[in-house]
Amino acid sequence: MATADTTQTLSQTTTYMPQPQRKRDWSVPLTHVTLIVIIFIMALPLLYALLLATFTQAQAFTYPPRLVPGGDLVSNINILFNRNFGTQILNTVFIAVIVVVAKTVLSLLAGLAFVYFRFPGKWFLFFFVLLTLLMPTEIIIVPLFNLVADLGWGDTFFALTVPFFASATGSFLFRQHFSNIPGELAEAAQLDGATPLRFLWSVLVPMSWNVIGAMAVIQFIYMWNQYLWPVIIMNSPEKKVIQQGVRDALQVGAQTDFGPVMAGAIIATIPPLVVFILLQKQFMSGFALTRDK
Numbered sequence: 001m002a003t004a005d006t007t008q009t010l011s012q013t014t015t016y017m018p019q020p021q022r023k024r025d026w027s028v029p030l031t032h033v034t035l036i037v038i039i040f041i042m043a044l045p046l047l048y049a050l051l052l053a054t055f056t057q058a059q060a061f062t063y064p065p066r067l068v069p070g071g072d073l074v075s076n077i078n079i080l081f082n083r084n085f086g087t088q089i090l091n092t093v094f095i096a097v098i099v100v101v102a103k104t105v106l107s108l109l110a111g112l113a114f115v116y117f118r119f120p121g122k123w124f125l126f127f128f129v130l131l132t133l134l135m136p137t138e139i140i141i142v143p144l145f146n147l148v149a150d151l152g153w154g155d156t157f158f159a160l161t162v163p164f165f166a167s168a169t170g171s172f173l174f175r176q177h178f179s180n181i182p183g184e185l186a187e188a189a190q191l192d193g194a195t196p197l198r199f200l201w202s203v204l205v206p207m208s209w210n211v212i213g214a215m216a217v218i219q220f221i222y223m224w225n226q227y228l229w230p231v232i233i234m235n236s237p238e239k240k241v242i243q244q245g246v247r248d249a250l251q252v253g254a255q256t257d258f259g260p261v262m263a264g265a266i267i268a269t270i271p272p273l274v275v276f277i278l279l280q281k282q283f284m285s286g287f288a289l290t291r292d293k
Contacts, residue, residue: 046266053263060258076259077267080249084237085264088245093271095160095241096223102165103219104212111174112200116186126175132168137228145232159233160241164223170215177211178204213282221272242268 052060054070113119114126144163153159181204189199205212227243234240240248246264250256276283 046269049262049265052258052261053266055259057257057259072259073263076263079257079260080245080264080267083245083248084240085242085245085267087238088240088242089267089271091157091239092224092242095157095226096220098161099164099223100216100219102161103167103170104215106165107167107170107174107215108200108205108208110171111178112196112204114171114175115178116196116199126171129168129171133172141229141232144229148233154233155235155239157239160226160230163229167215167219169218173211173215174208177208181207210282210285213279214285217276217279217283220275224268224272 051067051069053076054073055066056070056072059066059070059072110129114122148154148159148163151158153162185203186199189203194202225243226241227247230241230244231247234244242264246261246268249261249264
């Protein structure tokens with residue numbers, strides 16, 4: 001009986017004991033709010049450019065600035081395409097694709113040579129290739145201009161593509177990637193009588209699509225944003241690239257019409273963004289250079 005009474009008393013005590021209040025965790029909502037604010041701050045210039053792209057010239061210079069979109073986005077885009085903007089986009093896409101393909105092929109061959117071939121001075125040559133990464137483009141502008149002029153490539157697409165075929169970044173990426181592939185694969189391919197190029201095409205390339213995708217994204221954006229060299233070497237309006245088209249939109253008339261300029265800037269960001277979205281998975285995986293790949 002005493003045991004039953006004690007159990008009943010403990011049960012009642014446990015039943016009526018006040019539960020401790022749980023503290024609300026504010027870390028997750030605070031993190032989300034912080035990220036939203038940061039994203040908004042980073043996107044603010046792009047949003048403002050999109051707003052200006054909808055204005056007329058008079059609306060862009062009103063004070064205080066308008067925060068309501070206008071209705072001239074289509075007309076501003078038409079102004080751009082009446083100035084060969086569409087041709088400049090096609091020229092830039094053509095140049096970027098040619099350079100990306102050539103750089104990828106040459107970088108694959110360079111990575112193959114640096115990993116699977118033995119020749120005197122290999123490490124010195126690889127160090128020299130990496131050393132070129134430390135050289136700013138502006139250093140080679142004058143000698144490159146003289147070389148292109150001597151070859152008769154001035155104002156041609158050869159001048160915008162051939163000098164950019166070699167890539168120290170691509171050579172380094174593929175060299176590091178091939179170094180993480182088991183050497184037994186090369187030995188097995190050699191025993192089967194495969195040539196180095198057959199080994200590259202049948203074994204290494206299928207195992208390197210992520211690195212190839214990362215390489216394509218990097219080089220496409222790099223060529224898309226080329227401005228200094230095309231300004232120096234290209235004069236024909238029908239051969240200009242998109243960055244020159246955006247620059248030329250600033251120089252029309254006595255006063256800058258920011259509507260077409262901002263519309264051109266927005267349009268110029270779309271192709272690289274599309275390429276990055278399509279190859280985002282390969283781009284993120286391309287730098288995970290581990291032995292498990």
